[in-house]
Amino acid sequence: xxxxxxxxxxxxxxxxxxxxxxxxxxxxxxxxxxxxxxxxxxxxxxxxxxxxxxxxxxxxxxxxxxxxxxxxxxxxxxxxxxxxxxxxxxxxxxxxxxxxxxxxxxxxxxxxxxxxxxxxxxxxxxxxxxxxxxxxxxxxxxxxxxxxxxxxxxxxxxxxxxxxxxxxxxxxxxxxxxxxxxxxxxxxxxxxxxxxxxxxxxxxxxxxxxxxxxxxxxxxxxxxxxxxxxxxxxxxxxxxxxxxxxxxxxxxxxxxxxxxxxxxxxxxxxxxxxxxxxxxxxxxxxxxxxxxxxxxxxxxxxxxxxxxxxxxxxxxxxxxxxxxxxxxxxxxxxxxxxxxxxxxxxxxxxxxxxxxxxxxxxxxxxxxxxxxxxxxxxxxxxxxxxxxxxxxxxxxxxxxxxxxxxxxxxxxxxxxxxxxxxxxxxxxxxxxxxxxxxxxxxxxxxxxxxxxxxxxxxxxxxxxxxxxxxxxxxxxxxxxxxxxxxxxxxxxxxxxxxxxxxxxxxxxxxxxxxxxxxxxxxxxxxxx
Amino acid sequence: xxxxxxxxxxxxxxxxxxxxxxxxxxxxxxxxxxxxxxxxxxxxxxxxxxxxxxxxxxxxxxxxxxxxxxxxxxxxxxxxxxxxxxxxxxxxxxxxxxxxxxxxxxxxxxxxxxxxxxxxxxxxxxxxxxxxxxxxxxxxxxxxxxxxxxxxxxxxxxxxxxxxxxxxxxxxxxxxxxxxxxxxxxx
Numbered sequence: 001x002x003x004x005x006x007x008x009x010x011x012x013x014x015x016x017x018x019x020x021x022x023x024x025x026x027x028x029x030x031x032x033x034x035x036x037x038x039x040x041x042x043x044x045x046x047x048x049x050x051x052x053x054x055x056x057x058x059x060x061x062x063x064x065x066x067x068x069x070x071x072x073x074x075x076x077x078x079x080x081x082x083x084x085x086x087x088x089x090x091x092x093x094x095x096x097x098x099x100x101x102x103x104x105x106x107x108x109x110x111x112x113x114x115x116x117x118x119x120x121x122x123x124x125x126x127x128x129x130x131x132x133x134x135x136x137x138x139x140x141x142x143x144x145x146x147x148x149x150x151x152x153x154x155x156x157x158x159x160x161x162x163x164x165x166x167x168x169x170x171x172x173x174x175x176x177x178x179x180x181x182x183x184x185x186x187x188x189x190x191x192x193x194x195x196x197x198x199x200x201x202x203x204x205x206x207x208x209x210x211x212x213x214x215x216x217x218x219x220x221x222x223x224x225x226x227x228x229x230x231x232x233x234x235x236x237x238x239x240x241x242x243x244x245x246x247x248x249x250x251x252x253x254x255x256x257x258x259x260x261x262x263x264x265x266x267x268x269x270x271x272x273x274x275x276x277x278x279x280x281x282x283x284x285x286x287x288x289x290x291x292x293x294x295x296x297x298x299x300x301x302x303x304x305x306x307x308x309x310x311x312x313x314x315x316x317x318x319x320x321x322x323x324x325x326x327x328x329x330x331x332x333x334x335x336x337x338x339x340x341x342x343x344x345x346x347x348x349x350x351x352x353x354x355x356x357x358x359x360x361x362x363x364x365x366x367x368x369x370x371x372x373x374x375x376x377x378x379x380x381x382x383x384x385x386x387x388x389x390x391x392x393x394x395x396x397x398x399x400x401x402x403x404x405x406x407x408x409x410x411x412x413x414x415x416x417x418x419x420x421x422x423x424x425x426x427x428x429x430x431x432x433x434x435x436x437x438x439x440x441x442x443x444x445x446x447x448x449x450x451x452x453x454x455x456x457x458x459x460x461x462x463x464x465x466x467x468x469x470x471x472x473x474x475x476x477x478x479x480x481x482x483x484x485x486x487x488x489x490x491x492x493x494x495x496x497x498x499x500x501x502x503x504x505x506x507x508x509x510x511x512x513x514x515x516x517x518x519x520x521x522x523x524x525x526x527x528x
Numbered sequence: 529x530x531x532x533x534x535x536x537x538x539x540x541x542x543x544x545x546x547x548x549x550x551x552x553x554x555x556x557x558x559x560x561x562x563x564x565x566x567x568x569x570x571x572x573x574x575x576x577x578x579x580x581x582x583x584x585x586x587x588x589x590x591x592x593x594x595x596x597x598x599x600x601x602x603x604x605x606x607x608x609x610x611x612x613x614x615x616x617x618x619x620x621x622x623x624x625x626x627x628x629x630x631x632x633x634x635x636x637x638x639x640x641x642x643x644x645x646x647x648x649x650x651x652x653x654x655x656x657x658x659x660x661x662x663x664x665x666x667x668x669x670x671x672x673x674x675x676x677x678x679x680x681x682x683x684x685x686x687x688x689x690x691x692x693x694x695x696x697x698x699x700x701x702x703x704x705x706x707x708x709x710x711x712x713x714x715x
Binding site for chain 2: 238
């Protein structure tokens, strides 16, 4: 203990061991964010292979089986490797600073929950170099495609998912324990910033559904290696059961990837509109309602498997109901901006783009919720366009907005605003050129997960690929901006943004290695 | 009231959350029997129930229902497998016996398992089987042929709108499972 006592006064240890042994929430947040950025580039590379192959009709660059490996790995890496760890990284950095806590509640477990992730993804990525090839059954890994007909590397995939799940569960327990126990005096639940609220609810979702994911891959493992028949019809199992269990996890999972984004945007828009967030209480209740509804809509992913009419209707109406709390949120963001003194720095640009483009993704979601229409849209590029609109200009734009917004607090330097704006506009244009035409492709009937397509789809695929290359390349600007900002730049003040509210802005920039070792003055804690 | 230290309340929160984790892991597995029960009640997946051994059927002579029979081999199954009657017309409550024919065309002994499915799905719960070859595995020596019977009736409560239903069997090759000594309990 005496050594760590010394460390407390002398800042971080030097060298690699600092990062390996660290229990500091800021270090671990940084590790998560860099890891997720690396995975974002890796998953993005796979996406570039997909778009390059689809640039023209016919088979040009890759074998169909390798194409399937690319779509599978792209989905898995982006969902579990890029988006989820990025939000955990933001939570690590920000939650303690926002609630006036000295660190996370369980720092040692925090270290572990990060450091098992690289092993999980090394194992998953290593399958690309094995003879049997990487998993090729889609990120939703429907049985029996992922059991009876899977490549032998599926076992590596299963264990990788187990480790990712363990990491997420540990991270969530840590976040809940921190928020429930470590709030500074005066920081009541209804005074917490929305980012903390959304993460609290997200963490509960993760704890509820990650074990179910672990369960479903364990059943696969038993079916593959131990002769059970959970999903094997020959032995009395049912492949459709897989889809029910998977989507019982899968639907809350999509809210796990968007609720923290809501929190980020709810922090940024008030700052640059220079107004308090409109309808704080309703935001909290809307988040909780979305979380509750996420558990009773899963079968809308599988309308076409053959369900009784009553079931289809129930899942259709329940799904449409989610538009209500989500609409409350969008209304509140717009009302916050209404008659505000708005300025358009890079974080605000990303946040506004989030509101507009996420809402578009939400509307296509409503279209997909209509059961009879879904029979036409199911497994087409319309679905691809829908979930990419909510995940890329949704979740990922919010992560980028958060990065630009808090980067001065993390590094102590202002980022290059011109490069930031360039990054935003190229991303904004790129993402729309990339995904908008996919709506038309889907409505015209182009199925997803195919390496080749009918000639009638050629033009829109060509446009989509151009947008894809533009979007992909422009992400390197973000890397440049972040590295430049770490190395130097204009010194950031503690306040950083004129309109920013919250405890993290009362700290110096860069935030000291140890913060709030004594609780902040309760007078600094404002009602939201 | 004793003031709680943050450490002990953290331990309490962690213990509770771990219980939730364990509970949800169990719930994932509990979904397997739950799904079977729900399917049984609703006929969700078109699976028929097991051997019917309850009250005697009530005959409704003024209704006629066409029952069609289909057979298909799943991947890797080489047997010839087909129904001897393409369709029969029955009254609800009328006990009928039909049969399927299977021949092992390969040069070695194999074991097959037929899995039933009914369309439309909601009719599944009204198709009552007193005897069916799908209740057990079917071993066949090389070149052996067998007639396999189904004794069934259609429940008198079947909705008026259903006048035709299809009973389809998918035949699976479970020879490998047999060698491993696995007990298959399909219906």
